Amino acid sequence: MKEILVEVWGDFACFTPPYGKVERMTYPFPTPSAARGILSAIYNKPVEFYYQINRIEVLAPLSYIGFKCNEVKSRVSSNPIDVEEDRTQRMTVALRDVRYRIAASIVPRPSFAGKEAQLYDQTLRRIRAGKNYYQPSMGLRQFPAYYEESDEKVPPIDVSMDAGLMVYDVFDLHDASVSKKAKSKLSLFHAVMEHGVVRVPPYDSPEVLKGAEIC
Secondary structure: OOOEEEEEEEEEEOOOOOOOOOOEOOOOOOOHHHHHHHHHHHOOOOOOEEEEEEEEEEOOOOOEEEEEEEEEOOOOOOOOOOHHHHEEEEEEEEEEEEEEEEEEEEEEOOOOOOOHHHHHHHHHHHHHHOOOOOOOEEOEEEEEOEEEEOOOOOOOOOOOEEEEEEEEEOOOOOOOOOOOOOOEEEEEEEEEEEOOEEEOOOOOOOOOEEEEEEO
């Protein structure tokens, strides 16, 4: 299967599990959903294809940092927010000085009438030119991600660990609808890093545990 290899890096990263929304904690490496989000920020046509993440390679040693952030509890809307009354402090445990290699394949949807090679060529052109629809991030928008096409010169770290059940994605990858009202559909997989490499099963694999829709 043809692959796109992208190296992404940043000063900080926080890939939060579902149970860590209040006091944020991070997985030790990106979820497939986070990796797909980085690629989608560069090039994305959800009605034509989706990205299948095949591998996530950790290229920099794992290093953690903890800090508190001043945030507001309410969502931004047309109504003004009183920052003094709505302010709260939240603890975040994040990764620092991160670098990853993402290996992904493009999966055309049944309705796609063009050539698969065109999708790969367009994606690679945008990666090489540094173009993106919006700034990719390392889990949180305040942690920007930088990227380039990988030459595979940097080897993965020699660390192995079992991270247990990890979020695979929060949407049904076969749903091509583009809507802010789309319901989330959580999926999980057993994430194991062997010598710095996390192998990701295909979305339709029985290794991916799919749940019900989340309203």
